[in-house]
Amino acid sequence: MKWFNNLRIATKLISAFVIVALIAGVLGVFGIYNMENVDTEYAAMYEDYGISLGNLGSAGMDFNAGRVKVANILLVDDRATKERLAAEIEELDAAIKHDFEEFRASIRKEETMRQFESLLQSFENYKTTRNRVIELSLSGQNDQAIALMTTEGEEIANATNSAINDMFEQRKTNGKNQAAALAAQTDTTKVTMIVTVVILFIVSILFGVVVSRMISKPVGKLVEAADRIADGDLDVNVDIESKDEIGQLADAFRKMSDNLNEIMSNIQTASDQVAAGARQISELSVSLSQGATEQASSVEQLTASIEEISSQTQQNADSSNQANELAEAAKRNALNGNTQMKEMLNAMDEINLASQNISKIIKVIDEIAFQTNILALNAAVEAARAGQHGKGFAVVAEEVRNLAARSANAAKETTELIEGSIRKADTGTKIAQETANALQQIVDDVSKVAALVDSIATASNEQAIGINQINQGIMQVSQVVQQTSANLEEGAATSEELSAQANLLNDQVRRFKLRRVHGGYPQSVNDRQAAAVSQDAMPEPVAKVRHTKIALSDHEFGKYSS
DSSP states (O other): OHHHHTSOHHHHHHHHHHHHHHHHHHHHHHHHHHHHHHHHHHHHHIIIIIIHHHHHHHHHHHHHHHHHHHHHHHHOOOHHHHHHHHHHHHHHHHHHHHHHHHHHHTOOOHHHHHHHHHHHHHHHHHHHHHHHHHHHHHTTOHHHHHHHIIIIIHHHHHHHHHHHHHHHHHHHHHHHHHHHHHHHHHHHHHHHHHHHHHHHHHHHHHHHHHHHHHHHHHHHHHHHHHHHHHTTBOOOOOOOOOOSHHHHHHHHHHHHHHHHHHHHHHHHHHHHHHHHHHHHHHHHHHHHHHHHHHHHHHHHHHHHHHHHHHHHHHHHHHHHHHHHHHHHHHHHHHHHHHHHHHHHHHHHHHHHHHHHHHHHHHHHHHHHHHHHHHHHHHHHHHHHHHGGGGHHHHHHHHHHHHHHHHHHHHHHHHHHHHHHHHHHHHHHHHHHHHHHHHHHHHHHHHHHHHHHHHHHHHHHHHHHHHHHHHHHHHHHHHHHHHHHHHHHHHHHHHHHHHHHHHHHHHHHHTTSBOOOOTTSSOSBHHHHHHHOOOOOOOOOOHHHHHTOOOOOOGGGTTSSOO
C-alpha cells in the first residue's frame, strides 16, 4: 500500500470513486447480461413451447375434425355433400401441414425430430387409407368404405392421434422444465446481485475508511506540529514519509522548522558577535582617528607626485598622436604605390597578349611562304616540260621561289625576336608581381604599425584621463579621511547603542526552544547562554591600523564628502 500512499490526494479520491464505479459497472453489466439471457431464454421457450404447442394442438383438432367429416361422408347419401366434405377435408389437411411445418421449425433436439418424423409417417399412412375410403364412398361402395375405415383406418387414426397427444404432452413437460430452470436462474441472479451489492457496500466503506485515515492521520500530525511551533518549540519532527501533497506539506514543515531553528541560532550567534563587535568598534575608533591624521599627510605627498606623472603622460599622448598622423601618411603613400604597380602589371599583361597574337600572325606568314615555295617548284616543273616556250615562266618561278625563301627567313627571324620579347615580358611580369607583393606586404606592415601607433595614442590619452581621475580621487580621499576622523567619534556612541540592541535581541530569542544540531547548539537559548564563554576582543595595534589601506572604486569617489 506504500505506492498508493504516495499518490496525490486527488488521485486517491478519484481512484476510490473509480473502483466503486467499476464494481458497480461490473455489477450492472452482470445484471444486464443475466436479464438479457433470461429474456432470450423466455423468448426461445415461448417460440419452442408456447407457439409449437399451439401448432400441435391446432393440428390435433384439425385431425379429429377431419375424422368427423370422413364419418359424415360415410353416413350421407348425397354425392354433392360428400364432395363438399371431401373438399373441406383437403382444407384441413393443408392447415395440418402448415401447423406441422411451423412445429418442425421449433424442434431443437434430434430425438424430438425422429419422433416428429414418425408422427408425419403415421399421418401420411392415415391420409392414404382415408383417401381410399373417400374414393370408395364416392364410387357408391359405401359398405366397403365403412369396413375399411372401421378396421385399418380406425387403427391408423388412433395411432396418429396418440402420436399427436404424446408429442403434445412431451412438449408441455419440457416447457414446464424449462420454465422451472429459468426461474431457478432468475433466483440465482437475484442472490448473486444481492451478495455483490453487499460486497460492494463493504468494500466501499473499507476503502473510504482507508483513504480517510491516509489523509486525516498525517493532517493531525501536521496540526500538532503547527501548534508546537506556534508555542515557540522549534524542536519539531514531523514523521510523515508519503509522497503526496500531505507528504510535501510535511517536508515543508520540516524545512520551516529547520530554517527557523537555524535562523534563531544564527541570530543568537550574530547578537553575541554584534555585542563583541560593538566593543571592538568603540576601542578601534580612537586608533583609526590617529591613523586618519597620518593618512591625510601621506595623501598630500601622493597628490604632488601624481600631478608630475600626469604632465609627463600628457606629453607622451601628444607625441603618440603625431606619430599616428605620420604612420597614416605612410600608409596612404604605400597604398598609392601598390595601386600604380597593379596598373603596370595589367599593362604588361596586355603587351604580352599582343606579342602572342603577333607571333601567331608570323606563323601564318611562314606557312604562306612555304606554300608559295611549293607553287614555285610546281611552276618550274611545268616550265621544264614546256621547253623553249617555258623559259620565261621558269625565270619568274625562280624569282617567286627566292622571294618565298626570303619571306620565310624574315618570318623566322621575326618569330625569334617576338618570342624573345615574350620571354622578357614574362620575366618583367614576374619581377613586377614580386614587386607588387612586396609593396602589398609593406602596405600591410604600415597598416599594422599605424594600428599599433593608434592604440598607443589611445592608451596614452586614456592614461592621461585616468591619472587626472586618480588625482581627483586622491583629493576626495583626503576629504574622506578628514570626514572619517569625525565620523569615528560618532561611531563610538553608536556602538554603545548597538550593544544595547543586541542584548534586547537576545531576550527575544530566549522565548524559543531550539534543537541541538550536531552538538553545536544547546536545546534552548538560555542553556546556550549559560554554557557560552564570554570573550573580550582585544583591539588591534595602532601600528596595524596605520598601515590599513582604503580601496575605493571610481563610483565611490565623493561618497563620503560632506
